[in-house]
Amino acid sequence: METVWPRLEPLLPEVQRPARYIGGEDGSRPARLTPEKVAWLLCYPDSYEIGLPNQGLQILFEILNERPDAVAERAYAPWVDLEALMRRDGMGLFSVDNHRPASAFDILGFNLASELVYTNVLNIIDLAGAPVRSAQRKDGDLFVCAGGHCAFNPEPLADFVDFFALGDGEEVVGEITEVVAEHKGAPRQETLQALAGVAGVYVPSLYEVFYEGGALAAVRPRFGGLPEVVEKRTVASLADWPYPRRQIVPLTEVVHDRLNVEVFRGCTRGCRFCQAGMITRPVRERPAEQVRTMISDGLRQTGYDEVALTSLSTADYSGIEALLADVVEAPDNPSGCPAVSVSLPSLRVDAFTVGLADQIKQARRTGLTFAPEAGTWRLRQVINKLITEQDLYSAVESAYSQGWRRVKLYFLIGLPTETDEDVLGIAELARNCLAVGERHVRGAEVTVSVGGCVPKPQTPFQWFGQDTVAELERKVGLLRGGLRGHRRVKLKWHDPRASLIEGLLSRGDRRLSSVIEDVWRAGGTFQEWSEHFDESLWQKAMARQGLSMDWYVHRHRTRDETLPWAHISAGLHEDFLWADWEDALAASGLEDCRWIPCYDCGACTGYGIEHIVASNVAPAGGSQGTGQDLEATGRSPVLLLPRPA
Amino acid sequence: MLSLRIRWTKQGRIRFTSHRDVARIWERGVRKAGLPVVYSQGFVPRQRLSFGLALAVGQESEAEYLDIQTNLPPVQESAIHNAELRHRLSNALPEGMEVVAAAALEPGEPSLQELVSSCTWEIDLGEDSRQAWQEDIGRLLGAVELPIVRERKGKRREDDVRPAIIGIRMADAQRGCQRVCRLIVELAVKPRALRPNEFLALTHAPISATRLVRRTHQWIKRNGKKYEPLAMVSDVSEGFAQHHSAVPLARKEVCA
Ligand code: SF4
Numbered sequence: 092m093e094t095v096w097p098r099l100e101p102l103l104p105e106v107q108r109p110a111r112y113i114g115g116e117d118g119s120r121p122a123r124l125t126p127e128k129v130a131w132l133l134c135y136p137d138s139y140e141i142g143l144p145n146q147g148l149q150i151l152f153e154i155l156n157e158r159p160d161a162v163a164e165r166a167y168a169p170w171v172d173l174e175a176l177m178r179r180d181g182m183g184l185f186s187v188d189n190h191r192p193a194s195a196f197d198i199l200g201f202n203l204a205s206e207l208v209y210t211n212v213l214n215i216i217d218l219a220g221a222p223v224r225s226a227q228r229k230d231g232d233l234f235v236c237a238g239g240h241c242a243f244n245p246e247p248l249a250d251f252v253d254f255f256a257l258g259d260g261e262e263v264v265g266e267i268t269e270v271v272a273e274h275k276g277a278p279r280q281e282t283l284q285a286l287a288g289v290a291g292v293y294v295p296s297l298y299e300v301f302y303e304g305g306a307l308a309a310v311r312p313r314f315g316g317l318p319e320v321v322e323k324r325t326v327a328s329l330a331d332w333p334y335p336r337r338q339i340v341p342l343t344e345v346v347h348d349r350l351n352v353e354v355f356r357g358c359t360r361g362c363r364f365c366q367a368g369m370i371t372r373p374v375r376e377r378p379a380e381q382v383r384t385m386i387s388d389g390l391r392q393t394g395y396d397e398v399a400l401t402s403l404s405t406a407d408y409s410g411i412e413a414l415l416a417d418v419v420e421a422p423d424n425p426s427g428c429p430a431v432s433v434s435l436p437s438l439r440v441d442a443f444t445v446g447l448a449d450q451i452k453q454a455r456r457t458g459l460t461f462a463p464e465a466g467t468w469r470l471r472q473v474i475n476k477l478i479t480e481q482d483l484y485s486a487v488e489s490a491y492s493q494g495w496r497r498v499k500l501y502f503l504i505g506l507p508t509e510t511d512e513d514v515l516g517i518a519e520l521a522r523n524c525l526a527v528g529e530r531h532v533r534g535a536e537v538t539v540s541v542g543g544c545v546p547k548p549q550t551p552f553q554w555f556g557q558d559t560v561a562e563l564e565r566k567v568g569l570l571r572g573g574l575r576g577h578r579r580v581k582l583k584w585h586d587p588r589a590s591l592i593e594g595l596l597s598r599g600d601r602r603l604s605s606v607i608e609d610v611w612r613a614g615g616t617f618q619e620w621s622e623h624f625d626e627s628l629w630q631k632a633m634a635r636q637g638l639s640m641d642w643y644v645h646r647h648r649t650r651d652e653t654l655p656w657a658h659i660s661a662g663l664h665e666d667f668l669w670a671d672w673e674d675a676l677a678a679s680g681l682e683d684c685r686w687i688p689c690y691d692c693g694a695c696t697g698y699g700i701e702h703i704v705a706s707n708v709a710p711a712g713g714s715q716g717t718g719q720d721l722e723a724t725g726r727s728p729v730l731l732l733p734r735p736a
Numbered sequence: 737m738l739s740l741r742i743r744w745t746k747q748g749r750i751r752f753t754s755h756r757d758v759a760r761i762w763e764r765g766v767r768k769a770g771l772p773v774v775y776s777q778g779f780v781p782r783q784r785l786s787f788g789l790a791l792a793v794g795q796e797s798e799a800e801y802l803d804i805q806t807n808l809p810p811v812q813e814s815a816i817h818n819a820e821l822r823h824r825l826s827n828a829l830p831e832g833m834e835v836v837a838a839a840a841l842e843p844g845e846p847s848l849q850e851l852v853s854s855c856t857w858e859i860d861l862g863e864d865s866r867q868a869w870q871e872d873i874g875r876l877l878g879a880v881e882l883p884i885v886r887e888r889k890g891k892r893r894e895d896d897v898r899p900a901i902i903g904i905r906m907a908d909a910q911r912g913c914q915r916v917c918r919l920i921v922e923l924a925v926k927p928r929a930l931r932p933n934e935f936l937a938l939t940h941a942p943i944s945a946t947r948l949v950r951r952t953h954q955w956i957k958r959n960g961k962k963y964e965p966l967a968m969v970s971d972v973s974e975g976f977a978q979h980h981s982a983v984p985l986a987r988k989e990v991c992a
Pocket residue numbers: 359372373374684685688689690691692693694695696697702
């Protein structure tokens with residue numbers, strides 16, 4: 092077996108945290124590569140610590156390795172210190188599983204979870220020994236493929252990636268494998284043409300871009316037989332895909348270092364800024380029995396004592412309280428430790444009850460984060476985050492009354508129609524939450540974390556002009572003023588310059604390929620790390636390419652203009668998105684279609700699938716997205732228990 | 737309640753994990769093996785594991801120790817066989833970490849940190865400078881004083897480390913299929929541990945990050961005699977081997 096280990100090993104004593112390159116994790120696979128098999132190198136284009144826990148890649152890793160015609164290994168971006176040594180020694184990208192060189196693989200597949208990793212993608216293709224531009228790749232070079240949320244606007248990476256896979260990957264990876272296996276030895280073009288015939292696969296080199304006076308006019312297939320619009324893939328039921336069956340357990344510290352079990356996919360709460368929610372519709376709950384099995388098997392196999400129930404909004408899972416009770420209280424819990432910690436990474440304010448607080452407080456006291464997103468009820472109607480002030484206070488009261496001392500609140504600034512009053516509303520909410528906390532615990536604290544709104548493709552905000560850096564900075568200043576003198580409210584904010592570049596890449600078109608390449612050539616990798624982020628590299632590259640930041644980022648788009656991702660579909664009808672955008676401007680909310688009749692956004696109706704939810708009413712208390720007091724209708728509101736002694 | 741002392745190895749790729757990483761690996765391993773370990777009380781219950789001297793990232797070891805407090809019944813009644821326990825724990829650990837001995841501790845046995853007074857290290861050298869190393873050995877062993885400057889809590893101070901060098905010798909050895917020249921040194925850990933890298937800094941060819949350093953023994957001194965904290969139990973004994981630190985140990989060669 093070809094391995095770079097003998098060359099890598101002597102470099103490791105010279106780099107930081109060498110354990111991230113050694114492989115050997117529980118769940119990693121022994122080598123079994125034969126020439127007929129299609130070999131995938133699955134890559135998360137960021138450091139091992141960030142990339143290893145990625146569930147999407149772990150799921151595909153297992154599904155591919157279970158196939159008789161495929162083999163998959165994993166790679167991550169080598170940190171800058173190791174990269175320098177690798178380049179000095181002429182050593183290329185390798186898999187961590189068996190330290191095989193990238194050249195031993197057929198497909199280099201990226202998961203794109205954030206736009207700021209795009210320069211890392213180029214760097215990794217280069218380290219893998221392939222030309223960074225797909226047009227220059229020859230027969231026998233790797234195929235570069237990408238999926239994940241950012242693939243819903245593939246255009247900025249269109250010149251570097253041979254093909255994109257849109258939506259859920261469970262089924263499509265198998266179909267791609269079959270096409271590549273059939274075409275082994277065939278000319279590259281033929282393989283790409285065949286891949287373009289797989290539903291959910293977009294081959295950008297087969298689509299031509301037309302411009303009109305500096306604006307995008309159209310993106311059209313070059314040949315007949317190609318879809319005008321490439322539609323995403325959706326797995327109809329998670330019950331068919333109980334993955335990962337064997338979660339990979341790292342030997343060194345990573346983020347989210349715990350068992351992760353996905354309890355549902357999709358979200359129809361309809362927050363208008365949230366790309367993840369829009370593109371993953373409809374809601375597909377995993378059957379509770381399967382969740383229980385995955386938790387108990389997972390804990391036994393991995394030895395973890397902590398499990399996270401993941402989804403976009405876990406408190407919305409039908410029967411969440413019963414599930415939590417089972418996990419936390421199971422007397423013969425398989426890990427053999429006194430209590431399994433449960434974390435719910437995304438908590439909706441209006442679904443967080445004392446019951447939930449009580450269940451997860453037995454867990455490790457990691458901070459509780461709530462995301463009211465906006466400071467006033469009016470603005471929350473604009474973004475369709477339909478939670479009332481009372482919902483928020485009930486939730487923080489549940490938390491503080493159950494012994495939490497610190498609560499973190501997440502907000503966006505730079506939202507459509509936002510006024511200074513809305514921004515100052517954030518400070519007011521934070522102060523009121525602190526007052527609630529002080530009634531229950533000594534030294535209560537509130538952390539307010541604000542980020543600039545980055546309008547995303549395939550959302551109702553895709554037409555909205557993003558706030559400038561100066562405007563975001565001014566709003567942060569307002570907020571600091573509003574919190575002056577409140578020592579127990581801590582304010583943190585995301586760098587507005589990073590939001591600017593994220594915005595540029597989110598809604599960019601194919602011309603940005605040259606900008607990304609320029610920044611990469613100038614050494615701009617790891618841009619999502621504040622110590623490496625360099626706005627000036629991007630500004631210089633934009634100037635060199637004669638492109639305007641203002642045109643791409645800050646301008647409001649009109650309905651008649653062609654959006655760069657118009658030929659890519661997440662199932663959502665364009666007129667649904669536009670109507671939702673108009674509702675947003677009118678501060679009019681839209682309820683969750685999980686529990687009320689469908690309004691035909693297209694995500695189910697277009698694909699002949701539907702929601703899979705075990706309960707036809709929302710599971711927990713609060714206003715449940717209605718913004719109304721549900722007590723009047725007989726549904727029980729949050730009950731507050733006395734503070735534990 | 738039964739406390740166990742475990743001797744384990746750390747060899748190959750896994751040597752690049754840190755002391756902290758290893759602690760997490762052990763916590764998960766103990767749970768995977770289903771060993772009924774005692775947990776601390778409090779908000780964040782933690783397993784009662786106590787590790788001995790930390791090993792630096794990149795160093796191998798044939799002699800790491802760990803004390804585990806378990807809820808197992810006392811030795812006489814314990815149904816677990818020593819070999820089975822070693823097997824179960826080794827299976828729950830990643831490649832390169834292996835449990836080579838285990839024994840029950842007498843109640844009141846001092847902690848590893850209190851007990852261990854010195855360690856033996858093997859340092860693999862290149863073939864080239866045998867002569868220079870011989871001179872180093874002579875010079876270091878013959879020195880009356882070996883002052884080095886160390887920093888502690890931001891303060892620099894001079895320590896004489898000559899007393900910490902208990903012995904040095906050179907040997908021929910085999911590493912994989914390569915013949916190597918090996919330095920075998922015994923360094924004290926009290927009052928303050930002399931680290932292999934600090935020792936190498938005193939020689940003609942100081943620190944080379946790629947040099948393989950391996951801990952082979954940890955030593956306890958009792959009544960003027962040297963013992964290892966735990967016998968290597970290589971036979972399959974019925975029930976638990978009671979820990980007798982009064983038995984001097986023969987070294988078992990572990991092949992790389
Ligand atoms: S198609 Fe209907 S039910 Fe499905 S997500 Fe859209 S609005 Fe909801």
